[in-house]
Every structure is written in structure tokens, then in C-alpha cells.
Amino acid sequence: MLGTQDFLMFVVAGLLLNMTPGADTLYIVGKSASGGAKSGAVAALGIGAGCLVHTCLVAFGLAALMTSSSDIYLWVKWLGAAYLFYLGFSMMFMNSQNKANHLNISTANNHHQPLDQTSLSKVFWGGFLTNALNPKVALFFLAFLPQFVAPTSSYPALSMIFLGTVFAFNGTIWNVVMAWSTAALSNSLKASEKISVVLKRSCGALFIYFGIKLLRS
Numbered sequence: 001m002l003g004t005q006d007f008l009m010f011v012v013a014g015l016l017l018n019m020t021p022g023a024d025t026l027y028i029v030g031k032s033a034s035g036g037a038k039s040g041a042v043a044a045l046g047i048g049a050g051c052l053v054h055t056c057l058v059a060f061g062l063a064a065l066m067t068s069s070s071d072i073y074l075w076v077k078w079l080g081a082a083y084l085f086y087l088g089f090s091m092m093f094m095n096s097q098n099k100a101n102h103l104n105i106s107t108a109n110n111h112h113q114p115l116d117q118t119s120l121s122k123v124f125w126g127g128f129l130t131n132a133l134n135p136k137v138a139l140f141f142l143a144f145l146p147q148f149v150a151p152t153s154s155y156p157a158l159s160m161i162f163l164g165t166v167f168a169f170n171g172t173i174w175n176v177v178m179a180w181s182t183a184a185l186s187n188s189l190k191a192s193e194k195i196s197v198v199l200k201r202s203c204g205a206l207f208i209y210f211g212i213k214l215l216r217s
Helices: 007-018 023-035 037-059 062-068 070-092 096-102 117-132 135-148 156-188 193-216
Strands: none
Touching: 007 135, 007 156, 023 037, 023 070, 023 117, 023 156, 023 193, 037 117, 037 135, 037 156, 070 117, 070 135, 070 193, 135 156
């Protein structure tokens, strides 16, 4: 199929990898718990878009350039870690006004307040940057995608773009399901604002941990 091999194995492996918790998962869970299922779904779309960026980097050889140049990798790594720190500290040390604007869990009807287009745009781009600025994801795509391109493929770049698109599509479906499940669980538990703050700060602490881990890699 479009110059690929072991396609079913690729789909299964991709789904298992998408189910593995990481910074992307934390971002979706945090947005779903604070802003509802719609916010979590938009976060999932942003992360899926980030995966497409890495796919293009691999397909057109830029990721290979990054692995061959320690300076380029170092800059990308620092940018990615800085963004994870920004997300983490903003979640952990938001003021009371930010809590009212971003958590929005405890309402009169016990439902999440609707988010405007500007807020949803920020959620999307936050998910996009969380994924796109992670050099480990780029290196993963560089190691993973070529294994499923057939040696006889006439257009290996096109084959990798196809594989990356399938990976991003399947991952987005899983992430949307996870977002809706998180939001539903939050509603069923009638989560108080205090519990929501604890969840938000816990996610923030884990983002900071991932940032430190990325710097030490």
C-alpha cells in the first residue's frame, strides 16, 4: 500500500505507542479536566498536527540533519524543554483569576463552561507546540517510519508521509476518546474546584519533570 510494508503491524504498534502516557497525554487530560471534552478534543487535534510536522521533517530529511548536527539538536531540545517548563509553571502557579478562566469545572449546572474561539485556538497551538518542539518525537519518527517503507518503493518520501498521516490520524482518534472519557469522569465525580486545582498542579509538575528529563537526555 503506497510503497509500505507490514502495514497492519505498523497500525497496531502505532496505537500501542499512542496509548503510552507522556507529555501529550498529560496536556490532553489537563485540558479535558479543566475545559471539558471540546477543549480536550481541540488539544488532541493540535498534537496530531504536531505529528504531521515530524512526519514532514523525516520525509524530507530535516530530521536526519538534526541527528547529524549536535548544535541543531541542542537548540531544538532547549526550545522544547523551555516550553514544557512554561506549561508546567503556568499550571502550578496560576493566580485565582487564571483559575476562574481556565479551570471552569464547578458551575451551577455542574458542567464545563463553554470556551470561546480564542481560548480554543490557544489550546490547539499549545498542543501543537507540546508535540512539535519535542526533539525526542522527531527522533522517534526518524527511527520508526523508515522501517515500514518497502525497499521497492518508488517514492519513499510519499510512503513516509502516508505512514505518518495514518499514525497521526489513529493517534488523534485515541486522544479524542481519552479527552471525552476524562471530561465524562470529571462530570460524574462532580469535581470541586479544589480537586481541579490539584489535578492541574499535578499535571504541571509532571510537565516540569518531562522538561528536566528532556534536558538530561
